[in-house]
Amino acid sequence: MSKKSNTSKRYTPEFKRDAVALVYSSGRTVTEVARDIGVSPEGLRNWVNQDKTDSRAGAGGRADHGRARGAGATAPQGPRDGTDDRGAGKSDRLLREPQDEVDVAARYTFVDAEKAGPDRPDGYSTSLLCRALKISRSGYYAYLAARPNAAATAREEEELVAEIRQIHEESRRAYGAPRITAALRRRGRRINRKRVERLMREHDIRGITRRKRRNLTKPDRRAAPSPDLVGRDFTATEPGTKLVSDITYLPTLAG
Template sequence: MWIKRSTKRTAAQAERRTGADHRGAAKSRGLLREGERSMNEMYAFIEAEKTTHGVAFLRRLLKVARSSFYAWLAAAKPRAARQAADEALAHEITVIHVASPNTYGIPRVHAELRRLGRPVNRKRVARLMRERGIQGAHRRRRRSLTRPDATIRPAPDLIGRDFHADRPGTRLVGDITCLPTAEGWLYLACWLDLATREVVGYAMAGHHRASLVIDALRMAHGRAGLQPGCITHSDRGSEYTSAEFRRVISD
């Protein structure tokens, strides 16, 4: 009687526990089905819940092959070792990137690692930097603001590569650049004296027409006192080859 009674109690307990297992596992299975879950996540779930529900029950519930689960389990240590190695390498990459400062991209980070005696694969460096959002500084391609006028014959190059002057006010070089401001993009025209290496004339406006470089040239004349025969050197942009600019410098 004692054995029979005990057996019935154990069966009842087992039935209640099985029902609880089914409810708990069904709830967990519902969580697993929220979106597409990878096999690795399912294996990790079985490993985490095996003490509560048992491996065999969870495998059947999730329709996971026994051999596949234990193969994944056997590879856990090597996988953890790879993850630890990736974390260590990612730390070195971060240090190199911050020391650059924050300018090195994949090629230069990879070259620096090799210089430090770390012969790592470039694709691995690229993957770790991509996963952690580490990016190098990209040099912006400079676009010329000035556009040549095909209908006008450009002036001859009187300077060549000799960017020197013996006296102030005899040789000027000019250019236009754009600057971001709170009012939007503004254009800055400057004239540099090759003798003093100083900006002797400048003008800023919301356009880059010929009047902009003319205003800067007039400031240069007022400040530096340009000498007769002074050479103004620039690119062949339409602002500098315009009839308006030619008329001003010939007066």
């Protein structure tokens, strides 16, 4: 049996949609998100590629996640015995804005803050909140399971950013992502340039970009050319016989 078959049986369509949406909304790489939610990078990459294919074909791509789930969903309701009739008002407040504009991670965070628990006995049930926010419970529980890994990843990135800043300062803020990546690898870090570029962009760390060389001398085509007094012969028998000069342009921070 192929790996793809096992993956399709293990994860629900709702979980796959939430995982793909998390890739889009978090700004992290597929590998990082896959590690945090406990799936294989290859499987998550296949889900993302399939979502892009469906989006191009008009079959409910990334922008239609919320509408696709909302089309067949029933209005959130409390328990049938009438013990919790707060569902309608709560749903109205949560759904005032289009769900497509709400970050998936923010919805998970909201559920975590509003659900009932020992320290919040008047909270709402997890199933009610997930229905109201149009996210799957499996995706939310995967988010909870991945939270320790996400915290460890955040700490690791903080250390990496500090090291990037150190290298950047030691280069007098001249190094860009390629040179900083090379410096990190010399220090023993296994890292790719795209990750360094992302961290530098997110923390506004910029190197000095070499400007294109410009020739500032513009000869006057109407002026008579100066005579060649040495005849291109630069040899001299004694000092002070032939004097020549040249201009060299040196780039500076002042321009």
